[in-house]
Amino acid sequence: MKxxxxxxxxxxxxxxxxxxxxxxxxxxxxxxPQVTVSETNTTGLGLLDSIVGxxxxxxxxxxxxxxxxxxxxxxMSTEDFSLTKHLSSPHQINLATALELGKMLNLAMPKxxxxxxxxxxDIVSFSEKCxxxxxxxxxxxxxxxxxxxxx
Amino acid sequence: MKRITIDPITRLEGHGKITIFLxxxxxxANVYFQVPELRGFEKFSEGRPAEDMPQITxxxxxxxPEAHHMAxxxxxxxxxxxxxxxxARKLRELLYSAFYVTDHTTHFYILGAPDFVMGPDAxxxxxxxxxxxxKVGLELGGAVINTRKQNHWIIQTVGGRPIHPCFGLPGGVSxxxxxxxxxxIEEIAKQSVEFGKVSLKVFDDVVLKNKAYLDMVLSDTFxxxxxxxxxxxxxxxxxxxxxxxxxxxxxxxxxxxxxxHEYLEHIAERVEPWTYxxxxxxxxxxxxxxxxxxxxxVYRATPLSRLNAADGMATPLAQEAYxxxxxxLGGKPANYTLATHWARLVELLYAAERLLELSxxxxxxxxxxxxxxxxxxxxxxxxVEAPRGTLTHHYITDEKGVxxxxxxxxxxxxxxxxxxxxxxxxxxxxxxxxxxxTEGLLNRIEMAWRPYDPCLSCATHALPGQLPLEVTIFxxxxxxxxxxxxxx
Numbered sequence: 001m002k003x004x005x006x007x008x009x010x011x012x013x014x015x016x017x018x019x020x021x022x023x024x025x026x027x028x029x030x031x032x033p034q035v036t037v038s039e040t041n042t043t044g045l046g047l048l049d050s051i052v053g054x055x056x057x058x059x060x061x062x063x064x065x066x067x068x069x070x071x072x073x074x075x076m077s078t079e080d081f082s083l084t085k086h087l088s089s090p091h092q093i094n095l096a097t098a099l100e101l102g103k104m105l106n107l108a109m110p111k112x113x114x115x116x117x118x119x120x121x122d123i124v125s126f127s128e129k130c131x132x133x134x135x136x137x138x139x140x141x142x143x144x145x146x147x148x149x150x151x
Numbered sequence: 152m153k154r155i156t157i158d159p160i161t162r163l164e165g166h167g168k169i170t171i172f173l174x175x176x177x178x179x180a181n182v183y184f185q186v187p188e189l190r191g192f193e194k195f196s197e198g199r200p201a202e203d204m205p206q207i208t209x210x211x212x213x214x215x216p217e218a219h220h221m222a223x224x225x226x227x228x229x230x231x232x233x234x235x236x237x238x239a240r241k242l243r244e245l246l247y248s249a250f251y252v253t254d255h256t257t258h259f260y261i262l263g264a265p266d267f268v269m270g271p272d273a274x275x276x277x278x279x280x281x282x283x284x285x286k287v288g289l290e291l292g293g294a295v296i297n298t299r300k301q302n303h304w305i306i307q308t309v310g311g312r313p314i315h316p317c318f319g320l321p322g323g324v325s326x327x328x329x330x331x332x333x334x335x336i337e338e339i340a341k342q343s344v345e346f347g348k349v350s351l352k353v354f355d356d357v358v359l360k361n362k363a364y365l366d367m368v369l370s371d372t373f374x375x376x377x378x379x380x381x382x383x384x385x386x387x388x389x390x391x392x393x394x395x396x397x398x399x400x401x402x403x404x405x406x407x408x409x410x411x412h413e414y415l416e417h418i419a420e421r422v423e424p425w426t427y428x429x430x431x432x433x434x435x436x437x438x439x440x441x442x443x444x445x446x447x448x449v450y451r452a453t454p455l456s457r458l459n460a461a462d463g464m465a466t467p468l469a470q471e472a473y474x475x476x477x478x479x480l481g482g483k484p485a486n487y488t489l490a491t492h493w494a495r496l497v498e499l500l501y502a503a504e505r506l507l508e509l510s511x512x513x514x515x516x517x518x519x520x521x522x523x524x525x526x527x528x529x530x531x532x533x534x535v536e537a538p539r540g541t542l543t544h545h546y547i548t549d550e551k552g553v554x555x556x557x558x559x560x561x562x563x564x565x566x567x568x569x570x571x572x573x574x575x576x577x578x579x580x581x582x583x584x585x586x587x588x589t590e591g592l593l594n595r596i597e598m599a600w601r602p603y604d605p606c607l608s609c610a611t612h613a614l615p616g617q618l619p620l621e622v623t624i625f626x627x628x629x630x631x632x633x634x635x636x637x638x639x
Contacts, residue, residue, distance in 0.1 A: 012210045013189065040314060041213040045257055049300055100281055105292050124188070126195035 004054040004110075005030075005145060007039040008047075008061040014127045015070070015120035015134045019060040022118070022141045026060075029146060048098040048107070057110040058148055059095075060141065062134075063117035070121035070133035073141045075148070078113050114148055116141055168621050169574055169596070175627040177584035182575040185426055186605070196557045201230055201528065201548050205319040208544065208559070216315055217250040217306060218537035218562070219544070221392065224319025226544040229412065230531025230552070231321040231524035238517040239323035242309060244392040245336070245509040246318065247535070249305035251391055251502035252298065252343050254538045255454075255495050258604050259350060260295050263492035266598050267358045271367075272591035287353060298346045301339040305506075308332055323521030333516050340507035344468065347500035351472055354496055359479065368489040369480070372580040373599060376401035376443045376486045377569050378433060378450035381457030382536045383408070388465040389457050389501065391536040398433065399460045400445045403484050407435060411532040414543055418560070421568075430568040431560065441572050449572070452540030452565035453603055454494035459484035466508065469501035488573050491602035495538075528552040537562035539604055563605045573599040582624070593622055593635045 007023025010016040020039045027037035040050055051057045063074065078099060095115075102109045118141055121131045129135070174180045192211070199207065205223040209216035221243060228235055235243070261280050265273075269282045277285075284292035303313070310316025311326055318324050328336070358364045367373065383397045384390040396414070398406040409417050420429040421438045432438045432448035439447040450456070464470040476493055477483050509515060528551075533544045540562030547556040563570075577599035581592050624632040 010210060010213060012195070012207065041210065041216070042314060043213065044261065045296070045299060046213075046314075048296070049303065097279060097281065101284070101292070104281060104284060105289060105296060107296070124190055126189065126191045 001034060001055045002053070003032075003035045003056040003058070003149065004051060005035060005037045005058045005149070006050060006060070007037075008041070008043065008059055009039075010041050010123075011039075012126055012128055014122040014125050015118075015130045016062050016123040017128070018062045018118045018120065018130050018134050018138065018141070021130065022060045022116070022138055022145065025138065025142045026145050029142070030149075032149075035149060044094070044098055045101075047095065048102050051110055051113070052102065052107045054110045056112045057114070058145055059113065059115045060145060061115065061117050062120035062123060064120055064123065068119035070119050070131065071137035072119040073137055073144060074117045074119070075144060076115045076117060078115075080115075116144055116148065168623070169578075171578050171582065171622070171624045173582070173624065173626050173632065177582075177586075177626075179579045179582050180627070182571075182578045183425060184571045184574055186428065188427065192559065193557055196554050199554050201227060201531075201546050201552045201554055202321065204544070204546065204554070204557075206315070206317065209315055211559075212561075215250075215254060215537050215539070215562075217247065217310075218535060218542050220310075220316050220319055221247055222533045222535045222537075222542045222544040224321075225393070225411075225533030225535065226531045226546050227319070227321035227533070228531070229533060230528045230546055230548060232526035232528075233322035233522050233524035235323050236519050236522055238327070238514045239520045239522075240393075241509050241512055241515055242324050242328070242520065243319070245506060245515065246306055246309045246316065247392045248502045248506040248509065249302040249309070249336075249339075251538060252347075252499060252506065253302045253306070255499040255502065256295060256298055256346070256350070258538065259492065259495055259499070262601050262604060263495065264353070264357075266594070266601070267364055267492070268353075271594050271598060275590070275594075278594070287357075291349065291353070294346055294349070298343055302343065305336050305339060308336075320521060321524050325520075327518045327520045328516055330516055333510060337507065337510040340503060340510050343503035344500070344507055347496070347503045348468065350499060351496050354493060358493075368487050372577055373488045373573070374486050375451070375488055375569060375573055375576070376445075377447070377572075378406060378436070378445075379456035379459035379484055380450050380452040380541055380565065381460035382534065382541065383461045384465065386465070387462040389461040389463075389498070389536075390465065391498075391502070393535070396534060396541060397460045398450060399484060401443065401484060401486060402445055406433065411534040411543070414532060414534070414545075414560075428567050429564075431565055432568065441568060441575070443569075443572065449568045450565065451569045452562065453491050454498050454538070455485060455488075455491040455602075456540075457536060458494045458497065464497065464501050466501050466504035468504055469497055472497045472500055488599060488602050539563050540565045563603065566603050566605065570600055570603050570605060573603075588624060588633045590635065593633070596622065 007020040009019035011020045023039050118137050168185045170183045172180045205220045208219040208223045264283045265278045268286050269278045307313045310318040379399045382390050382394040384394045395408050397408045400406050418431050419434045420431050433450055436448035464473045528548050530547045535542050542562050543560040545558040548554050577596045622635045626632050
């Protein structure tokens with residue numbers, strides 16, 4: 001099963017880079033030729049390009065929710081995004097729409113997509129480091145991704 | 152009317168806000184506009200080697216890393232007082248042209264097309280790329296994906312790495328291309344030119360042949376008579392990579408044309424008490440408030456402004472499209488904000504043609520890709536046209552090339568004032584006493600800002616991957632009348 005672990009984010013924008021930090025650590029702990037670990041800072045159509053051709057995709061990214069606490073790690077599947085599928089965007093299309101588009105155009109879409117998201121505190125200040133709360137969450141996120149690869 | 156004070160220090164939690172206040176009679180009293188701004192870049196860059204800036208600054212933006220990479224590279228040329236080799240210049244412009252093809256394609260089909268192909272009153276569930284492809288056909292949908300994919304291959308091959316090129320150096324670039332790569336680039340360029348033509352045809356069939364849309368494009372609600380800024384080459388033709396910055400007034404007269412290192416003589420920033428955004432304006436004309444006209448220093452830097460600021464396009468098919476556009480719009484300059492989508496397609500075709508030209512240049516596979524700098528670095532400015540507007544990088548370093556100060560004016564920053572004005576005008580014209588505030592109406596207000604494709608919080612977004620935006624309307628008593636939000 002061809003698997004992609006994709007860290008999404010901006011590595012110079014504090015907590016926005018957490019997905020990339022997690023992906024790096026996952027790569028260090030993996031020795032599986034079937035698994036590719038990669039990073040991207042683009043979403044929408046760019047994301048679609050990245051995931052086409054894989055059977056299973058794990059995405060890791062930062063998130064900000066209404067009631068979440070910085071450092072919480074969530075595991076989500078694409079059903080969790082279906083509500084946002086059709087909203088128009090000022091900039092790019094969201095994950096759910098990108099997936100729908102891939103299906104529409106008969107691209108080789110992954111059968112399984114899991115998203116691990118870390119609740120971020122600061123995504124507007126330039127820094128190569130995460131905030132302490134988010135930094136503490138990285139080992140847990142790494143563990144969840146590695147488990148997700150097996151399960 | 153009830154006075155409602157907005158605390159300008161209020162943090163926006165990462166989303167953009169348009170707030171509209173109504174008078175007692177239901178007409179618009181005032182409009183405010185706030186966007187999230189990324190903080191602390193100047194401090195972040197202090198103490199870093201300037202040669203790292205093409206790598207660092209391209210990470211600011213998940214949408215146009217290539218633009219920052221290129222502006223930073225040119226700032227390095229200036230900083231180290233070195234000219235790139237002829238082949239390096241051409242390779243840079245080749246990569247940049249491929250980038251423009253991908254970026255303009257993405258913007259038009261995701262942002263511009265939905266409103267026109269599906270219509271501004273269409274349900275949000277349909278008013279997106281899925282609806283567009285449903286209407287124009289799967290083949291064109293496939294061509295959108297394919298054009299982007301192929302041109303990203305060019306960027307990756309020429310630039311040395313996917314997504315983040317490791318390419319620009321002071322005096323040149325890091326790698327040359329071989330004949331096999333060149334031949335494939337030429338093939339992709341040919342297909343991209345065809346795709347550019349097809350996209351213009353879509354616009355023609357869907358927008359221009361529809362009187363209601365054309366009326367909307369030409370309407371006063373979406374008209375703004377501001378100055379126009381864009382880079383031009385020696386012949387005053389549009390060039391994305393290099394040249395001088397030219398500013399042309401709403402009356403069509405050239406105000407100024409300056410070299411990058413002169414930018415501070417021409418641009419100043421206005422501070423307003425109700426927002427932490429700073430609004431650039433033309434020094435020579437002066438700040439007269441959020442008004443248009445040739446006596447106001449407000450200017451626009453968008454695809455339409457670039458075409459307005461130039462005397463034409465440097466490639467034949469794009470020139471033809473340019474002439475057709477202006478003849479339909481009634482001459483130059485065109486002050487119709489919605490025509491920005493059309494200008495973007497003219498630019499898409501130009502970028503593809505330019506890519507083809509450069510891929511056939513006899514020097515393009517030469518190994519002579521670098522002039523090693525010998526002078527001491529001190530200060531450098533690099534300007535390119537980012538898809539969203541003129542992008543300026545300015546570095547001051549010590550004699551070892553370590554950054555002491557840096558200033559960036561990104562594409563959208565140029566447009567803060569006109570963006571705000573476009574939204575305000577649309578709100579004032581469309582929200583009238585007795586008129587029901589529908590989704591379609593609010594969408595039309597958003598249509599006033601989509602042509603700018605604003606680069607706000609311009610980095611990768613948190614899931615679900617879009618900029619959250621909120622439009623809230625308050626009545627004269629301060630009660631919330633309506634709220635439209637996306638991605639929140």
